[in-house]
Structure formats: structure tokens, C-alpha cells
Amino acid sequence: MNRQRLLRTFMDLLKIESPSGREGRISRYIASILRDCGFSIRKDKAGEGFGGKCGNMVGTQRGGDTSLPTLIFVSHVDTVVPNKGLEIVFDGKTIKTDGMTILGADDKAGVAVMCELARVLSQRWFRHGPVELLFSVAEEPGLLGLKNLDFSMLSGESALVLDSHTRVGSIVTSAPSAVAITATVRGKAAHAGIEPEKGVSSIVIASAAIASMRIGRIDEESTANIGVIKGGKATNIVPQETVVKGEARSFSEKKLQRQIAHMKEQFTKHAKSRGGKVKIETSREFTTFAIERQDPIVRLAAAAARGIGRRPSLLKSCGGSDANVLNQKGIPSVILGMGYKNPHTEREFIRVASLYAAAEWAVEIVRQSPRFLA
Ligand SMILES: [Zn+2]
Known part of the structure; x- marks a missing residue:
């Protein structure tokens, strides 16, 4: 994990305006990172289903051990508004805006973590199964990207959705x-x-x-x-x-x-x-879901949290997320805390320490996955 690189990517992502339905620019930015990391890229036509300009994107790492199960990571690339004219205020510890716009750490923290994960996987070798990175569109207006997802792009059996405002280490296992x-x-x-x-x-x-x-x-x-x-x-x-x-x-x-x-x-x-x-x-x-605490995906996320020195905690959410759609489609999915605070407000912020820890957690999940998913 490279902190400077992760922080730079996160700042770049924040500066790319990506309101729901207009995610073309941010998708191209992410695609170029994935390509550099040797991932193959597929996009669907989800946008056509709800009047958006862009589809969902899946990056698949070639070279994972195909005898091991495929793991899916998910984050959404759209943000709520207002996001125009965003000014980042960074004091070395906390990233926020000047108070005129939202920050968009929901969910660009998850997006940045997945970009860093792609880079780590392309540079460091350890045994793991194939990894699929799903970047969804139009999550905010009602999970429209995932509701229109071409599921043939995914072959993974379980997923981690990097999109909770809770602290790094918390694992959301049910939603209404x-x-x-x-x-x-x-x-x-x-x-x-x-x-x-x-x-x-x-x-x-x-x-x-x-x-x-x-x-x-x-x-x-x-x-x-x-x-x-x-x-x-x-x-x-x-x-x-x-x-x-x-x-x-x-x-x-x-x-x-x-x-x-x-x-x-x-x-x-x-x-x-x-x-x-x-x-x-x-x-x-x-539609509601509830994943058992003994489920391999929960045990994996919890063990990896401990692996990076964080106390895992299992939580219920009262909001909807891409995990609702994935679970409904039979892909057991939990939501991981990214540590951003006050989402959907001009007071939104994230501590860089949370961003770094979230990226370490994602890498640790892949590293420990053979123990839990094989
Ligand atoms: Zn979100």
C-alpha cells in the first residue's frame, strides 16, 4: 500500500464531478488505472435503463488463482449534489470542503481504495483467487446502476461493498x-x-x-x-x-x-x-438482507480487520446500498466502514488515517481470502 499514491488518487477523484447519471469522466479515469494494472475491463449499458449517460464497469484481474473463489469489491462512482466548484480543505489530517459543496468521500473513498487495491495486486504477489472490481453508477438516486447491472459481467460468489460511513473495522451485515x-x-x-x-x-x-x-x-x-x-x-x-x-x-x-x-x-x-x-x-x-456472522464473507472481513489492528464490529444499517441488490441476486454481500462522516452534507469529511486503514483492510481481505473462501 502506497499512502502518497492513494491520497493523490483520492484527491483526483474528488475533483472529478460525477453527479448520478453523468459518470463518464470518472469512469475513464478509473479505467486508465485498471488498464495500467493489467485488469481487463467490461462495461454494461445500465445508463440506458434510467436515462443516465454511463454504465457500470467491472475490472477483472488476470492472473488470480482460478482454483480459488472469485471475490468482488464494489463502490459507487456517483455522488449527491452540490458538488460543482468543489474546494478541498486539507490540514494534513482531515479532508473536507470549504462548506459550499459536499465532499464526495461517499463513495470516492471506496473508489480510491479499490484503485489502490488494483495497484497493490499488480505489484505484489500472494496467493489469492480472481478479483473483480465493480464500479457502479447512479447508486444515490435509488441503486439504479445495480438494478440495471448486466450480471453476466460478474462471476464472483461473494462481495464487499466499500460504502459505509461507519468506522473502518465495522461490517454491516443487514439492511431493511x-x-x-x-x-x-x-x-x-x-x-x-x-x-x-x-x-x-x-x-x-x-x-x-x-x-x-x-x-x-x-x-x-x-x-x-x-x-x-x-x-x-x-x-x-x-x-x-x-x-x-x-x-x-x-x-x-x-x-x-x-x-x-x-x-x-x-x-x-x-x-x-x-x-x-x-x-x-x-x-x-x-429488499432486506441479513448475513449470518458465521458466513465466510463476514469471517473474512472480521479476520482481516483484526489483521490490520482494528476491532471488527458487526452492525445493522437502516439505509439501502448496492449490497441490497447483490444479496437479492444471491451474492452474499456485506458493507464495510470507510470512515467518512456526515455524508450528503456540506460538512462531510474523512480523516486520511481512515482512508489508509480502509485500503490496508481491502488488501488484507484479499490476502486472507484463501483461508476463508477456499
Ligand atoms: Zn454511498
Whole structure:
């Protein structure tokens, strides 16, 4: 592991703007590193599936011992916004921005670690199976890259997703399911001053439904939220249409279905009792997974953490990630802590010590993999 080289690559990556759907430039930067390291590169057409300009990319190392199982590493190359005009502030210990943009360590820390891993594997010899490096696109807007991934590019049996804001050494082994819900409430427009009695207020219906709804933390496994509400045109019109968007999450599918049914019921009930109508659409965002602590991929990640002097800890996440899609496709996958803090905010930062430790961890995982995966 070469710290200067890793840090330089990370800084380069941060400076390349890569909002979801426009990952062409950053993908080309990564591809040139992979090529220099003797990796073969494949790209899919995932972008076409969601209106993006770029597909996912898999770099495969030639020369791994093919009698050993193939290991997959994953990071996403897109970031949330605002990222334009990024100014890096680095005091020798901590990397952050000037406070005007996000940093993008989520997930360029993971991307930089995978680039460094490629370089280490091309220079140092130790016995290990083939390594596949998957750089995904459009993770942030809802795992769109992986949902459109050409899975024939992958042959690995288990994966490590380098994309958790938790400390280096923590291993996320489970995450919830999530369902998004959109309710379009329809009332009846009328002049609010002249003949309000002829109107049916969609805002009143939506408010009554939301006020009677269980939201927030539902139980120790489930949460729900109403996140967007849009309705009405002017103060003198009884509002005809109001659109409400929300979501529910749970580690239990049964509880998730129950919560969604409850939310639907409140909208339907209040629309009916007040003379309005409601159209409800739901869509699956991601599906829960739970990897056992005895699973070889968990044992490998934990042993490698100990190998670099970090205490491993197993955690549950409440967010979705590429690991949800991989697990659903039957590829056991855990998410590793990269140590970046305050992701998705202008206060995002990462300590260089975390970046270095994350790269050492990835190399150690490959080094120890024959013991656990063979
Ligand atoms: Zn991320």
C-alpha cells in the first residue's frame, strides 16, 4: 500500500464531478488505472435503463488463482449534489470542503481504495483467487446502476461493498426493505370566497390522513416517513389536487406490508369520508438482507480487520446500498466502514488515517481470502 499514491488518487477523484447519471469522466479515469494494472475491463449499458449517460464497469484481474473463489469489491462512482466548484480543505489530517459543496468521500473513498487495491495486486504477489472490481453508477438516486447491472459481467460468489460511513473495522451485515408510496389526493376546486361549500379540499383530506397515520419509528425494526407534500394553486381556490410522497422501511417484510397497508388505508378512509378520491402507487426501493456472522464473507472481513489492528464490529444499517441488490441476486454481500462522516452534507469529511486503514483492510481481505473462501 502506497499512502502518497492513494491520497493523490483520492484527491483526483474528488475533483472529478460525477453527479448520478453523468459518470463518464470518472469512469475513464478509473479505467486508465485498471488498464495500467493489467485488469481487463467490461462495461454494461445500465445508463440506458434510467436515462443516465454511463454504465457500470467491472475490472477483472488476470492472473488470480482460478482454483480459488472469485471475490468482488464494489463502490459507487456517483455522488449527491452540490458538488460543482468543489474546494478541498486539507490540514494534513482531515479532508473536507470549504462548506459550499459536499465532499464526495461517499463513495470516492471506496473508489480510491479499490484503485489502490488494483495497484497493490499488480505489484505484489500472494496467493489469492480472481478479483473483480465493480464500479457502479447512479447508486444515490435509488441503486439504479445495480438494478440495471448486466450480471453476466460478474462471476464472483461473494462481495464487499466499500460504502459505509461507519468506522473502518465495522461490517454491516443487514439492511431493511423499503417501499415508496405516492398518494394523489383529488378533491374538487371551487372559489374559496364565493362558494367554498361546492369544493372539496384535497389539502384537508391529505392532512387528516397524515395526522391519523403512524409515522416515525414504528417499532424496533420499522420506520415510516412522509417526506414531500405538494398541493393547491392559490389562496382563493379550494385545492383540487395534493400529492403526498412517503416511504416505509423494515427488516421484516410482514411489518413493512402492514405499515404500507395502514398508510394506504388512512388516505382511502379520509378521502371517502370527505367526498374526495385518492390514487395510490407504491414501488419497491430495495429488499432486506441479513448475513449470518458465521458466513465466510463476514469471517473474512472480521479476520482481516483484526489483521490490520482494528476491532471488527458487526452492525445493522437502516439505509439501502448496492449490497441490497447483490444479496437479492444471491451474492452474499456485506458493507464495510470507510470512515467518512456526515455524508450528503456540506460538512462531510474523512480523516486520511481512515482512508489508509480502509485500503490496508481491502488488501488484507484479499490476502486472507484463501483461508476463508477456499
Ligand atoms: Zn454511498
